[in-house]
Amino acid sequence: MQDSRFHEEVDKKMGYKTRSILSMPLKDRDGVVIGVAQAINKISPADEPFDEHDEKVFGSYLAFCGIGVKNAQLYERSQLENRRNQVLLDLARVIFEEQSNVANLIHKIMMHTLSLLQCERCQVLLVDDSQHLGLFSRVFDLQPSDFDNDDTYNREGPQEPRFPINIGITGLVARTGEILNIPDAYNDDRFDPSVDEDTNFRTQSILCMPIINASGKIIGVMQLVNKVDKTPFNKNDENIFEAFAIFCGMGINNTQMYETTLKAMAKQRIALEVLSYHATAPLEEANRLKKMNIASSQRYNLLDYRFSDFCLDDDDTLKATIRMFLDLDLLETFHINYEIFCRWILSVKKNYRNVTYHNWRHAFNVTQTMFCMFKTGHMSNILTNTERLALIIGCLCHDLDHRGTNNQFQIKTDSPLSELYSTSVLEHHHFDQCIMITNAKGNDILCNLSQVDYEKVLGLLENAILATDLALYFRYRGAFFQLVNSGTADWSLEENRDLLRSMMMTVSDVSAISKPWEVQKKVAELVASEFFEQGDLEKRELKVQPSAMMDRDQKDLLPSMQVGFIDNICMPVYEAISKVSPKLEPLLKGCQENRKRWSELAEIHTKKSQEESLQEKNDEDEDEKESTS
The missing domain is CATH 3.30.450.40 (GAF domain)
Structure with missing residues (x-):
């Protein structure tokens, strides 16, 4: 002392x-x-x-x-050095074995990282080359419970990962290339505690490093969260993780280059295929259409939800399309040259293949429904001229170059389209086709728009065409239903308008379900025929049993499948859209009437099947009695 x-x-x-x-x-x-x-x-x-x-x-x-x-x-x-070298050798082997798919590669790297450094979560965020550093194009998120030996883990995370990524920390690392080792996240100003809200996860420590390619460019960020033993990340962890990040950068860069090459080859094959099948409409045809007299909307019955194109020939459909654009005042508002417009319509029509259902006629009918919603349903009172232009073009082009097979078929057959687009395969292709036609010389109907308006129309157009993918419809419809059911929807907000436009595209795309019974029945048979053709291809080329709606042998189930289609897809969106404008209720009533008809047919089929089963059983019993006697 x-x-x-x-x-x-x-x-x-x-x-x-x-x-x-x-x-x-x-x-x-x-x-x-x-x-x-x-x-x-x-x-x-x-x-x-x-x-x-x-x-x-x-x-x-x-x-x-x-x-x-x-x-x-x-x-x-x-x-430790021996273990580190062994792990890095294993990692190098994995990286050079997997060079074809970034998602698979990153999944394997994260599995090795979790195993070696014993942490609760590992994330990899890839920087979007088209954006400024700090914005990420793809996010991968893994914890030990996510994977097992049967390889069922969904390797690429969804667009919004279940664990929100702390953009403050990862963004800083992506911008500066700095290594961050944070022992106590909640005592660090760069950490946003909101990432742990509404989850059972609590962030304690973070180790975050940049992923750098051979050229020294930051291509992503790798982040570890919480060691299993609850201790902070130490210097040894940093050294091992830094080596991981180096290997990561090499592997990801090589794999991205490989994927880019594959996409370029796929684009080339698609371009050659498209060019061999399609061509821009000749100027002579445009001049011929230009000289034709365009009748009124009443003459073509375009203002009626019960409209049918069965009585119209191909020239009538072209002239009726022109009438819709004229009545919406789009040509004058956006200074669209009439001759160029005529040639554009002809080119759009020419770029639809002659398949059973997803053809020019289907696109024309979808466009008529959207036009009717604008004029008869008073939706023009909510949407701007720019939005109306994008939606009407989107309807006309939403199935361009459709092959009569769905997205799943493209993926199953490893088509060039499936290599080019990872989600909404056909819809992305339809949009690209639309842009290709609209930008072609002589078809450039948007050439007089300012740069700002042009970019605005293209953005709206892309969203409109992608909205016809039912997978996206299911993703967004919950928010739309909640919005309209609240009774306080503010359509001046862009996010609300975006939902509304997407739902209007779905309403138009499936509008055949609201037509008069004879029209609906015929259209349903056309849809079923196209589905059966795909089912035949699956049986013949893929050697697999198609789903019931694609199986020609189960065509008797069409009524019950139509009831399911109405209940799961059509009825909910028609009920919701009719709350936006009472003038849209005829669509809902038409859907309800057709459901009743299909339900009656389904009951008849069920009763018939039961009677046939009972008769078969009685026949078997009789045969058995005779055999016994």
């Missing part, structure tokens, strides 16, 4: 009384201090302090201890 170097606060906290201390350095063979050893309170009757003899004994003992500790440190370090 009389030595100024002693801090009595230690005794106060511990409840211990320190009387004497013998403290000596722990040195290695080179005399470098690697630690300190301390003896407290010599046990003696008179509480004597440590003497010179004690110092000699303690010093001799510590000489051996220093050698032992140093050897143990070297052995432990060699073990």
Whole structure:
């Protein structure tokens, strides 16, 4: 207590009384201090302090201890280095084995990282080359419970990962290339605690590093969250993780280059295929259409939800399309040259294949429904001229170059389209076809728009065409239903208008379900025929059993499948859209009437099947009786 170097606060906290201390350095063979050893309170009757003899004994003992500790440190370090080298060799093998798919590669890298560094979560965020650093195009998120030996893990995360990524930290690393080791996230200003809200996960420590390619460019960020033993990430973790990040950068860069090459080859094959099948409409045809008399909307019955194109020939559909654009005042508003417009319509029609259902006639009918919603349903009171232009073009072009098979078929057959687009395969292709036609010389109907308006129309047009993918409809319809059911929808908000436009595209796309019974029945048979053709292809080329709606052998189930289609897809969106404008209720009533008809047919089929089953059973019983007698 009389030595100024002693801090009595230690005794106060511990409840211990320190009387004497013998403290000596722990040195290695080179005399470098690697630690300190301390003896407290010599046990003696008179509480004597440590003497010179004690110092000699303690010093001799510590000489051996220093050698032992140093050897143990070297052995432990060699073990860690050996383990690190082995893991990196395994990782190098994995990287060079998997060079075809970024998602698979990153999944394997994250599995190795979780296993080696024993952490609760691993994330990889790839930087979007088309954007500024800090924005990520793809996000991968893995924890130990996500994968097992049967390889069922969904490798690429959804657009919105279940675990929100802390953009503050990952964005900083992506911008600066700085390595961040944060032992206590909640005491760091760069951490956003909201990422843990509404989850059962709590972030404690974070280790975040940039992923750099061979050129020194930051292509992504790799992040570890929470060690399993709850300790912070140490320097050894940093060294191993840094090596991982280096290998990651090499592998991801190589795989991205490979994927880019595949996409370029797929684009080339698609372009050659399209060019061999389609061509821009000849100028002579455009001049012929230009000279035709365009009748009124009433003459074509375009303002009626019960409209049918069965009585119109191809020229009538072209002229009716022109009438819709004229009545919406789009040609004058956007300074569209009439001759160019005529040639554009002819080119759009020409780019529809002669498939059973998803052809020009279907696109024309979808466009008529959207036009009717604008004019008869008073939706023009909500949407702007720019939105109406994008939606009407979107309807006319939403199935361009459709092959009569769906997205799943493209994926199953590894078609060039499936290699080019990972989601909404056909819809992305329809949009690309629309842009190709609209940008072609002589078809450029948007050439007089300002750059700002042109970009606005293209953005709306892309969203409109992609909205016809029913997978996206199911994703967004919940928010739309909640919005309209609240009764307080504010259509001046862009996010609400975006939902409304998407739902209007779905309403128009499936509008055949609301037509008069004879029209609906015929259209349903056309749809079924196209589905059966795909089912035949699956049986013949893929050697698989198609789903019921694609199976020609189960065509008797069409009525019950139509009831399911109405209940699951059509009825909910028609009920919701009719709340936006009461003038849209005829669509809902038409859908309800057709459901009743299909339900009656389904009941008849069920009753017939039951009677046939009963008759078969009776026949079997009779045969059995005769056999017994």
